[in-house]
Amino acid sequence: GQQVKQSSPSLTVQEGGISILNCDYENDMFDYFAWYKKYPDNSPTLLISVRSNVDKREDGRLTVFLNKSGKHFSLHITASQPEDTAVYLCAAGAGYAQGLTFGLGTRVSVFP
Amino acid sequence: AQTIHQWPVAEIKAVGSPLSLGCTIKGKSSPNLYWYWQATGGTLQQLFYSITVGQVESVVQLNLSASRPKDDQFILSTEKLLLSHSGFYLCAWSRGGNQDTQYFGPGTRLLVL
Numbered sequence: 001g002q003q004v005k006q007s008s009p010s011l012t013v014q015e016g017g018i019s020i021l022n023c024d025y026e027n028d029m030f031d032y033f034a035w036y037k038k039y040p041d042n043s044p045t046l047l048i049s050v051r052s053n054v055d056k057r058e059d060g061r062l063t064v065f066l067n068k069s070g071k072h073f074s075l076h077i078t079a080s081q082p083e084d085t086a087v088y089l090c091a092a093g094a095g096y097a098q099g100l101t102f103g104l105g106t107r108v109s110v111f112p
Numbered sequence: 113a114q115t116i117h118q119w120p121v122a123e124i125k126a127v128g129s130p131l132s133l134g135c136t137i138k139g140k141s142s143p144n145l146y147w148y149w150q151a152t153g154g155t156l157q158q159l160f161y162s163i164t165v166g167q168v169e170s171v172v173q174l175n176l177s178a179s180r181p182k183d184d185q186f187i188l189s190t191e192k193l194l195l196s197h198s199g200f201y202l203c204a205w206s207r208g209g210n211q212d213t214q215y216f217g218p219g220t221r222l223l224v225l
Contacts, residue, residue: 102157
């Protein structure tokens with residue numbers, strides 16, 4: 001089964017609005033959680049990440065919320081802009097170089 | 113600053129032919145290196161990782177192999193391509209030790225016919 005799940009394949013938001021992306025995971029060993037942004041035919045770029053000892057982290061318009069007991073983390077993008085239109089991938093890692101497990105992605109479209 | 117380079121940028125190959133994809137990272141000694149693969153419409157899936165020269169761990173094989181001949185180089189290869197190997201191959205690096213943050217290369221797009 002998929003260890004990291006993004007339940008919404010797509011999301012449409014009006015410019016200036018808030019985009020909320022969700023990710024659920026299964027592995028209790030995950031202690032690192034990240035969000036990547038990906039344009040078609042391009043590689044993912046890291047947006048923001050947190051470790052399991054933090055339940056919230058803000059960076060500009062981006063906020064990550066982590067709910068470890070619920071095995072859930074989310075990304076909030078405020079003041080959405082057209083350039084936010086992309087695929088957003090959540091990822092989780094269990095530490096020590098073993099790489100990340102990715103979700104399928106959520107395609108966000110920001111319209112004027 | 114660190115830079116990661118992948119080659120080739122894109123490749124069209126015949127079923128049954130061999131394949132070699134390369135990845136080089138500059139500006140970082142002893143990085144952890146990773147290969148990921150994404151089929152069209154699929155999830156980004158980790159294939160291999162390496163924490164040191166000559167040592168490679170397999171996560172998902174898919175009839176592919178990987179090698180790390182130098183500290184800054186990671187190679188993905190197979191002697192016989194399958195149609196199912198088509199997709200987008202990404203190399204990534206992270207700092208050594210217990211560092212999860214990964215940075216991706218530009219990727220290689222492979223089409224097997």
